[in-house]
Ligand SMILES: Nc1ncnc2c1ncn2[C@@H]1O[C@H](COP(=O)(O)OP(=O)(O)O)[C@@H](O)[C@H]1O
């Protein structure tokens with residue numbers, strides 16, 4: 001569970017990145033965090049990981065009170081979360097299998113557990129046949145799926161993806177989101193940070209919109225505030241996805 005209670009955060013240079021944010025995300029939810037560049041989305045994810053600290057308010061993540069947690073507990077907090085960064089941060093000299101296994105070895109996981117769990121997550125990310133490849137031998141989308149498999153390796157309750165579709169084409173964006181939906185079906189909380197309204201409108205999940213560090217809307221489904229502005233692509237997009245949904249349900253069984 002994640003709970004922001006009246007949380008504000010200012011960077012040392014005085015930039016107010018978040019302004020009295022209150023927000024609760026239950027275990028197992030799927031949430032989009034949207035907003036323009038500079039709205040405070042990445043700051044919000046950094047607070048969850050305690051890469052940054054809140055300036056005022058209260059922040060609770062998976063039973064950790066982050067605003068008064070000693071630094072020595074940070075590794076335990078972070079083990080409850082899996083994060084996929086925009087630049088993937090894979091080890092170039094390790095194979096796909098090793099990239100995932102390494103994350104488990106670092107936290108002292110048993111060899112028998114590693115041998116069981118790595119193939120499971122590679123399968124989930126549809127990477128079984130790429131297990132022995134190196135990151136350089138994979139497409140961008142495949143590398144990103146490795147990053148997802150690795151984020152899952154230590155069985156975190158929460159998966160956070162910051163702009164996971166930032167550099168990929170629309171078809172690949174859909175693949176990535178479908179993988180996130182599968183991850184959510186495992187019972188994990190999934191938080192997707194994005195500014196891709198088309199994608200958000202397609203999935204009809206909870207959407208939290210940030211503007212200048214404030215929550216300006218929190219609702220399930222279409223982000224109506226932005227429909228007018230994005231009308232043309234939105235209308236076209238929903239037509240596409242309707243036909244696709246009847247064919248194969250787009251991989252998102254509701
Ligand atoms: N390390 C930093 N130092 C000072 N200001 C920052 C820092 N990182 C981000 N900011 C500022 O905080 C605000 C929110 O940034 P950010 O959370 O990165 O937004 P988003 O991810 O929505 O684009 C912006 O005004 C940004 O310029």
Ligand SMILES: [Mg+2]
Nearest residue numbers: 038041042043
């Ligand atoms: Mg950002």
